[in-house]
Amino acid sequence: MVQFPEQFRWGTGTYSYQVEGAAHEDGRGESIWDRFCATPGTIVNNESGLVACDHYHRYAEDIALLKQLGVQMYHFSIAWPRIMPTGRGPVNQLGLDFYDRLVDALLEAGIEPFATLYHWDLPQALQDELGGWANRETAYAFAEYVDVVTKHFGSRIHNWLTLNEPAVTAFEGHEIGIHAPGARDVRLAWQTTHHFLLAHGLAVPIIRANGDEKTRVGITLNFTQLDPVSDTPEDVAATRFMDGKMHRWFLDPIFRGAYPADVVKHLGDYVPKTETGDAEIIARPLDFLGANYYTRSVIKHDPTAFSEYPSVDVEGVEHTEMDWEVYPRGIYNMLTRLHREYAVPRIYLVENGAAFADAVNPDDTVDDPRRIAYLREHLLQVHTAIAEGVPLAGYSVWALLDNFEWSEGYRMRFGIVYVDYPTQKRIMKASGHWYQKVIASNTVH
Numbered sequence: 001m002v003q004f005p006e007q008f009r010w011g012t013g014t015y016s017y018q019v020e021g022a023a024h025e026d027g028r029g030e031s032i033w034d035r036f037c038a039t040p041g042t043i044v045n046n047e048s049g050l051v052a053c054d055h056y057h058r059y060a061e062d063i064a065l066l067k068q069l070g071v072q073m074y075h076f077s078i079a080w081p082r083i084m085p086t087g088r089g090p091v092n093q094l095g096l097d098f099y100d101r102l103v104d105a106l107l108e109a110g111i112e113p114f115a116t117l118y119h120w121d122l123p124q125a126l127q128d129e130l131g132g133w134a135n136r137e138t139a140y141a142f143a144e145y146v147d148v149v150t151k152h153f154g155s156r157i158h159n160w161l162t163l164n165e166p167a168v169t170a171f172e173g174h175e176i177g178i179h180a181p182g183a184r185d186v187r188l189a190w191q192t193t194h195h196f197l198l199a200h201g202l203a204v205p206i207i208r209a210n211g212d213e214k215t216r217v218g219i220t221l222n223f224t225q226l227d228p229v230s231d232t233p234e235d236v237a238a239t240r241f242m243d244g245k246m247h248r249w250f251l252d253p254i255f256r257g258a259y260p261a262d263v264v265k266h267l268g269d270y271v272p273k274t275e276t277g278d279a280e281i282i283a284r285p286l287d288f289l290g291a292n293y294y295t296r297s298v299i300k301h302d303p304t305a306f307s308e309y310p311s312v313d314v315e316g317v318e319h320t321e322m323d324w325e326v327y328p329r330g331i332y333n334m335l336t337r338l339h340r341e342y343a344v345p346r347i348y349l350v351e352n353g354a355a356f357a358d359a360v361n362p363d364d365t366v367d368d369p370r371r372i373a374y375l376r377e378h379l380l381q382v383h384t385a386i387a388e389g390v391p392l393a394g395y396s397v398w399a400l401l402d403n404f405e406w407s408e409g410y411r412m413r414f415g416i417v418y419v420d421y422p423t424q425k426r427i428m429k430a431s432g433h434w435y436q437k438v439i440a441s442n443t444v445h
């Protein structure tokens with residue numbers, strides 16, 4: 001049994017496009033994910049976030065679940081297309097009204113809102129008019145949107161995350177093409193990474209100016225344990241590059257003020273175009289780093305590869321429904337690395353969880369022992385990292401609800417609460433009841 005620190009905060013989360021639904025309600029504008037999902041063949045079963053978990057209408061019920069869990073914090077994202085339906089200019093009051101209802105209900109429940117300003121649902125109008133994140137102008141449009149939102153919520157929301165997982169939306173959305181907007185252009189993908197980081201840096205002083213003495217600002221980056229399939233120089237170099245692409249390309253400009261030289265060298269003339277002053281904007285000091293961890297990838301050299309090296313499947317070890325290896329030690333490695341190599345002032349673990357093939361029993365319960373085991377093993381590693389001095393202030397399990405898992409649609413269930421989509425009925429899974437006890441006791445057995 002391990003005891004977590006006295007002030008340690010426990011949470012869970014969702015994100016706008018994955019749970020809200022109400023895609024055509026109350027003035028919400030079209031997002032690039034609405035458009036992407038409408039393209040046949042992009043999403044399993046051609047599903048979309050049009051209805052999702054109907055959280056837009058059921059948020060009060062979902063907050064009651066948060067209260068039942070006993071969480072101290074709740075991660076959610078604000079949908080830019082609800083606030084500014086065309087991405088710039090006119091503000092949609094009904095969009096602000098929804099998040100007013102959500103935030104006020106969270107505060108009433110004694111739950112700290114942790115708001116992410118952008119989780120992938122770019123207004124389609126900006127994709128049409130500017131080319132989306134390919135265009136530097138979109139970073140400035142983001143800053144305008146952030147000003148509107150933080151002016152409105154700055155006295156009630158004190159923990160802000162500018163972006164969630166920019167690496168994923170940059171590369172899966174613009175290089176691999178399995179995420180919105182579905183581009184397949186290596187040069188474009190790397191250029192978007194710079195515009196995401198610029199957008200982040202532009203937002204930081206705006207959030208602070210519109211906040212108060214309690215306002216804290218961060219960004220959430222995703223981390224995967226990366227190991228070479230062998231110790232040959234080629235496999236080791238391929239792994240080092242992927243660590244650069246997925247991790248150091250974002251950590252270094254934010255915490256060290258420059259892109260990692262080895263990746264810049266590798267990219268050659270594919271390196272993103274930047275402007276004087278960008279590096280200082282991106283490196284503006286943060287109060288904390290949000291970090292997501294799920295799994296390990298074992299990387300293999302490929303002579304034909306340039307920007308993406310393949311991973312190999314590891315036989316004989318547990319995998320989740322996403323075919324992700326269960327590798328708890330990786331969360332310890334990530335946390336201690338951030339502390340050791342980047343001296344991050346404070347860290348919140350924003351996402352950690354697993355998709356398993358959950359099913360409802362005849363008595364309306366859901367047994368998910370594999371998720372309990374996954375969470376327990378990762379939390380034991382988290383505790384070890386804290387004991388070694390990592391400034392981890394809180395942990396949030398992904399996710400509160402089963403939800404729209406992007407290109408996988410609804411077949412992947414990450415929730416500690418089961419969602420029966422045809423009826424929208426919520427059922428707390430065994431892992432939810434287990435997590436409730438962890439929070440109440442602040443210990444993991």
Ligand SMILES: OC[C@H]1NNC[C@@H](O)[C@@H]1O
Nearest residue numbers: 015165292351398405414
């Ligand atoms: O794949 C699980 C999660 N990963 N991070 C971003 C979220 O939107 C995903 O659901």
